[in-house]
Structures are given as structure tokens and as C-alpha cells.
Amino acid sequence: QQQVKQSPQSLIVQKGGISIINCAYENTAFDYFPWYQQFPGKGPALLIAIRPDVSEKKEGRFTISFNKSAKQFSLHIMDSQPGDSATYFCAASSRRGATNKLIFGTGTLLAVQP
Amino acid sequence: DSGVTQTPKHLITATGQRVTLRCSPRSGDLSVYWYQQSLDQGLQFLIQYYNGEERAKGNILERFSAQQFPDLHSELNLSSLELGDSALYFCASSASGESGNTIYFGEGSWLTVV
Numbered sequence: 001q002q003q004v005k006q007s008p009q010s011l012i013v014q015k016g017g018i019s020i021i022n023c024a025y026e027n028t029a030f031d032y033f034p035w036y037q038q039f040p041g042k043g044p045a046l047l048i049a050i051r052p053d054v055s056e057k058k059e060g061r062f063t064i065s066f067n068k069s070a071k072q073f074s075l076h077i078m079d080s081q082p083g084d085s086a087t088y089f090c091a092a093s094s095r096r097g098a099t100n101k102l103i104f105g106t107g108t109l110l111a112v113q114p
Numbered sequence: 115d116s117g118v119t120q121t122p123k124h125l126i127t128a129t130g131q132r133v134t135l136r137c138s139p140r141s142g143d144l145s146v147y148w149y150q151q152s153l154d155q156g157l158q159f160l161i162q163y164y165n166g167e168e169r170a171k172g173n174i175l176e177r178f179s180a181q182q183f184p185d186l187h188s189e190l191n192l193s194s195l196e197l198g199d200s201a202l203y204f205c206a207s208s209a210s211g212e213s214g215n216t217i218y219f220g221e222g223s224w225l226t227v228v
Binding site for chain 1: 116118145147156157158159162169170172204206208210211212213214215216217218219220221222
């Protein structure tokens with residue numbers, strides 16, 4: 001119940017295309033859903049996050065779509081650029097237990113071809 | 115630069131040995147987290163401290179221990195090392211320990227056990 005399932009494992013997109021990464025969860029106590037971007041040799045960095053009281057959040061070319069009833073959320077990268085090539089992780093945390101620990105998905109390796 | 119500092123960046127050690135990984139959180143952050151990243155297990159939450167007290171525990175082996183000191187820096191001690199402990203260990207920090215608080219990751223400590 002603590003898992004966050006992420007797909008696809010890898011993704012190749014042409015420059016200018018749309019990259020879509022999906023995540024699903026079971027634990028209804030999760031109330032915070034961030035996406036992290038990780039470049040080789042670096043730590044994960046927060047990209048964008050959403051709370052379950054909204055269905056969509058957009059920041060520049062990055063959009064999170066959230067479906068509370070289906071317990072799914074996705075990251076859309078519009079106009080994908082070669083510089084977006086990285087590993088993307090979805091994550092979730094729960095207010096219960098007074099902890100902010102993040103449960104991460106397994107990651108998606110995105111390659112944007114020029 | 116996330117502001118989270120980890121040392122050492124790389125270390126190679128033999129099986130059965132003990133190592134200590136050190137982390138300085140972002141200035142003002144009270145909560146520290148440790149994560150393990152490996153190819154087969156992804157990003158696994160190990161443990162969280164908040165202002166010196168253990169807040170949450172994840173999949174941390176009994177051979178591993180951690181603490182957060184009064185100056186808020188943290189150390190992760192790994193003992194009786196096995197080949198399977200080879201991984202990238204991340205420290206992260208956040209201002210508070212509550213869900214939704216942005217978590218910032220360091221660049222990690224690469225541990226190779228030979």
C-alpha cells in the first residue's frame with residue numbers, strides 16, 4: 001500500500017514532442033505528490049508538485065495532471081528539449097505519522113532526441 | 115546547488131568494514147533524510163530525523179545507524195559492509211518534517227564495497 005508505481009521505465013521523444021510519465025498509488029492517505037528530476041551524477045531536484053485538491057498544475061512546460069478517484073497522476077513535458085533528458089521520479093508523502101518521508105516511483109529515463 | 119552538503123563524494127571499502135557518511139543540511143532546515151539509490155531498488159527511504167530526534171524509519175538495515183547532532187548535521191554509519199551495500203546514498207533536508215515541505219537532496223555519496 002506504500003508503493004508508487006511508475007511507467008514507462010524509459011521513454012524516447014523527439015525534440016518538440018510531448019513526454020508523458022504516469023504514476024499510480026494505493027494509499028489514500030497520500031496528500032502530496034512531487035516530481036523530481038535527476039541528472040547523471042546529481043541528486044534529485046524538485047520539478048513540480050501537486051496536492052490532491054486540484055486536478056492540474058502547470059509550471060512552464062511542465063504539467064501535473066491528477067486524478068484522485070483513479071489514484072493516478074502524470075507528468076507532461078510539452079515541447080520536450082534535449083536538455084530535459086534525465087531520469088524523472090514521481091513520489092508521494094502522507095500527513096499521517098507526522099513525517100515528510102517521500103515514497104518514490106521506480107523512475108523513468110527520458111531521452112529527448114534532437 | 116541544493117545547499118545540502120555530503121561527504122565524502124566517493125569511497126571504496128572492503129567487505130566487513132565500517133564507513134560513516136556525513137551530511138550538512140541546508141541552513142535553517144531542521145529535518146534530515148537519508149535515502150539509498152541502487153539500480154535494482156530505486157530510491158529507498160532509510161530514515162528521517164527532525165531536530166535531533168528520529169521521526170520515521172524505512173527500510174534501514176540493522177547494520178546501519180544514523181543520528182542528527184545538535185548542530186543539525188547528520189551521519190549515517192554503515193557497518194559490516196556487504197557487496198550489496200554498494201549504492202549511492204543521498205542525504206536530503208527540509209525546513210520542517212511535515213508532508214508537503216520541499217525536500218532538497220544533496221549530490222550523494224557513492225559507496226563501492228569490494
